Amino acid sequence: MDLKDVLGVVAVIAIVVFMVRSSIDDARKDRAQRRSSAAGRDIVYDGVAHRPRSALWTGLVLLWLGGNAATAVLLVGYFPGSWRMPLAAGTAVVAVTLLLLGVRSLTDHARTEHVAGRVLQRHITYHGEDDQTRQYWIAVDDGSGVSRIRGTAVSRMDYERVVTGATVRLHVTPRGRQVKFVEVLALPGPANEFPGEHAALFPRGVDDLKVAPARAAAVLGSPVELAAVPVAVAGARRYVYVPAGTRLTGDRSGGPYLQITEADEPDAAAGVDRLAAERGGKSPRWRSGDRGVIDYGSRAYVVSWGRGVLVVEGHGESHAGSGVSHLAYTLKPPKR
Numbered sequence: 001m002d003l004k005d006v007l008g009v010v011a012v013i014a015i016v017v018f019m020v021r022s023s024i025d026d027a028r029k030d031r032a033q034r035r036s037s038a039a040g041r042d043i044v045y046d047g048v049a050h051r052p053r054s055a056l057w058t059g060l061v062l063l064w065l066g067g068n069a070a071t072a073v074l075l076v077g078y079f080p081g082s083w084r085m086p087l088a089a090g091t092a093v094v095a096v097t098l099l100l101l102g103v104r105s106l107t108d109h110a111r112t113e114h115v116a117g118r119v120l121q122r123h124i125t126y127h128g129e130d131d132q133t134r135q136y137w138i139a140v141d142d143g144s145g146v147s148r149i150r151g152t153a154v155s156r157m158d159y160e161r162v163v164t165g166a167t168v169r170l171h172v173t174p175r176g177r178q179v180k181f182v183e184v185l186a187l188p189g190p191a192n193e194f195p196g197e198h199a200a201l202f203p204r205g206v207d208d209l210k211v212a213p214a215r216a217a218a219v220l221g222s223p224v225e226l227a228a229v230p231v232a233v234a235g236a237r238r239y240v241y242v243p244a245g246t247r248l249t250g251d252r253s254g255g256p257y258l259q260i261t262e263a264d265e266p267d268a269a270a271g272v273d274r275l276a277a278e279r280g281g282k283s284p285r286w287r288s289g290d291r292g293v294i295d296y297g298s299r300a301y302v303v304s305w306g307r308g309v310l311v312v313e314g315h316g317e318s319h320a321g322s323g324v325s326h327l328a329y330t331l332k333p334p335k336r
Helices: 003-033 054-078 081-110 196-201 213-220 266-279 324-330
Strands: 035-038 041-044 113-127 133-141 148-150 152-154 167-172 179-186 224-229 236-243 257-263 291-297 300-305 309-315
Touching: 003 035, 035 113, 041 113, 041 133, 054 081, 133 148, 133 167, 152 179, 196 224, 213 224, 213 236, 213 257, 213 324, 236 266, 257 266, 266 291, 266 300, 266 309, 291 324, 300 324, 309 324
Parallel strands: 041 148
Antiparallel strands: 035 041, 113 133, 113 167, 133 152, 167 179, 224 236, 236 257, 257 309, 291 300, 300 309
8 A cells, every 4th residue: 555545544534533523522512502400400401393283294294195095005906816905905004004193193283281380491402504503492390399301392482481480381282292382371570679769760660761671572582670770970870671580780680681771961971872982992982963873892882863872781692582783773763
């Protein structure tokens, strides 16, 4: 074997080793993201993806195949006499089996079982090229006392309707355990006060806010609650949205949050803009009369409508919600 052949063999071995190692790393990564724990329980996120109509489509396909197999019995007469009986019997067995399986799948889709309990955790798993494919899960404690809980795949819409600590009722198919609908029975009680000691800045309560709770929920990808917090700028006011039931420490939480700072007059607006610029490590750029959005980085955006500004800062859960930047660039100027 000459040098060229040796190099070729080495290259093939190197490629094979690289592919095997990559596969092992991917398998370990996938396994790690499917294992978690909460409230002293081990949680496993595996099983089938969320396809609530899978039993319906499976049943229809099986009935179609079974019907074709039943029709094929009529063609047995075209075969030699010695073949007819075994072919007819075999085809009939296949047809009946397919039809029974189809009926069972359709029955599974039509029936519904209910599982009620408390949401211990929300979770997202990622797959595919550049992790572009994602599956949403919730782990529900049904009160059975088991130490290991299997996560339930849900739609993104249902995922964003619940938070950890919520009480839900799952409407699932009996065999496939596919979730048809998540019924939210109760959300966690408020963990923060609004407006609390800052009531003077919010005389009309939630109606005073330029970013309503519904917009904040779209950003954070969950039901929200809010708290008013102090801001070191005279004439400005600040409030923070967090997932419902999350205790706010300072002016932000350890997880997803959306902080809004409002200033309606130029002096206060300049001070608020300066704070946002400092946090992003930039120089202040706002000038009275400016209109548009200033991106200071660190997820901080200054939305200017002339005399005043609104600073949007925070982050949602990865791949959940519509995003802080989307909010900043789609906010409409307040009515004067």
